[in-house]
Amino acid sequence: MARGILVTGGATGIGLAVARHFADEGETVVITGRRQAPLEAAAKEIGATAVVCDHTDPQAVARLLPRLPGRLDVLVNNAGGNTDFDAPAGAGGAGGDGATPEALEAFVRAFRANLDANLLSAALTTKAVEGRLAPGGAVVSIGSIAADKGSGAYGAAKAGLASWNLGLARELGPRGITANVVAPGYIADTEFFRDHLTAERRAQLIGSTAVGRAGTPGDIAGAVAFLASEAARDITAQVLNVNGGERGTR
Template identity: 70%
Template sequence: MSRTILVTGGGTGIGRAVAEHFAAQGDTVVITGRRPGPLNEVAARNKKMRAVSCDHTDPEALQRLLEELPGRIDVLINNAGGNTDFDRASEAEPDLASYAQAFRANLEANLISAALTTKALESRLSAGAAVVQIGSIAADQASGSYGAAKAALANWNLNVAAELGPRGVTANVVSPGYIADTEFFRDRLFDDRRSALIDATATGRAGVPADIVGAVAFLASPAARHITGQVLNVNGGARTTR
């Protein structure tokens, strides 16, 4: 039976790979994000996919998104986010106002966006639906406001699991380590840092979007109906080898 899947941040990287996987399985997939260009490019190549521009930190934008969505969502993947520190010019000693603005930006992008989206779609999640949050290994490391936001995401997900569990809805977090072939680091990942990230793994390689796709697909499958409130780390063993 075909399902309806919503993938936020579905125009590039992990979100795009996840969306393409579900579309290839015959599911109807809606991808969202702030940039229409990448979204439309991906959706144009697949008849099972539709692109809708949306800023998931904006309640009004989410209300407009609801008008574009079907009445039932079977899988919600909160993938939109990223380290917003990479989007601003570095400051040697930012003043307090700048520090607050930068900290809030990561919370908005990675925590508030997921919370607002899940709340907006709560009544549309079908019985037995799956919610999957895309977290990060940064949640367990000293990674500034980005890591704090991802740690909060994992904690907040416990509430989602508890609140939606009676309806048969599961809520889990997939927590990637370093994943190559994405826009995450913008142009700020240099060779020495890349090598260090790979050396920290037990597998001796960078992750790729397909690694995350497999984990998300499992958590959204019938085999995972009794798994909820969990964090699935997909990082090549990096957490245990640092």
């Protein structure tokens, strides 16, 4: 029987690669995103159902529910990204004793935007669908190497995601549902850097890996597929780092 799969942020990059993998396996795949045109194009390409949804908005998530399969076997919380790349220059505030109230308010807005996009979105979506998550299913959230590198609000949000996942695994475990995080390093061919990545910085990121190559969306899709497979039923409450050895663990 085909499994029901929800991939948030599934129109491009990592999300699209994950959704394509499951669609190619004959699963019933729903992808979401905020931009209708690329979302519908992706769904047509891979044979999935597209639903426009902002996963930081409770009303939008509630409207999504009737469009989902009654049984969800795999939830992939991929929606997010570093919202600082979308903010106007200086939106983070000047900091220090001389900061104006306006600058501090801008700082708060920018910080909260990253928390909402990368942490709240995953928690809200999981809460909304938890009743239809099937026994033996899997929740896989996409984290980041930034969680361990002190990377501002984005890194804090991804670190919070990993911490939240620990509690989620305890909550879902009695139902036979696993909960894990896949934490990518530098992944090429995505929209993450919004064209802000210079050739020099890209070379630095690749040079910092042990394998001397950029990661690909397919690398992350493979890790997600493993965690959602029968081979990973005893793996939960973990962070699987997929970063080419840029940051190792003992």
